[in-house]
C-alpha cells in the first residue's frame with residue numbers, strides 16, 4: 001500500500017514519504033516495500 005503519512009523506516013533508517021509504497025515487516029512495523037522484501041532469499 002502507499003504511505004499516507006511521513007514516517008521513518010526502521011529497516012533502512014530513511015524517511016518514508018507520503019505516496020511511497022510501504023509494507024509491514026514481520027514485527028508489524030511499517031517499512032519501505034523494498035525493505036521488507038529480502039533480496040538474499042535463495
Ligand SMILES: [Zn+2]
Pocket residue numbers: 009010011012013014031032035
Ligand atoms: Zn527502508
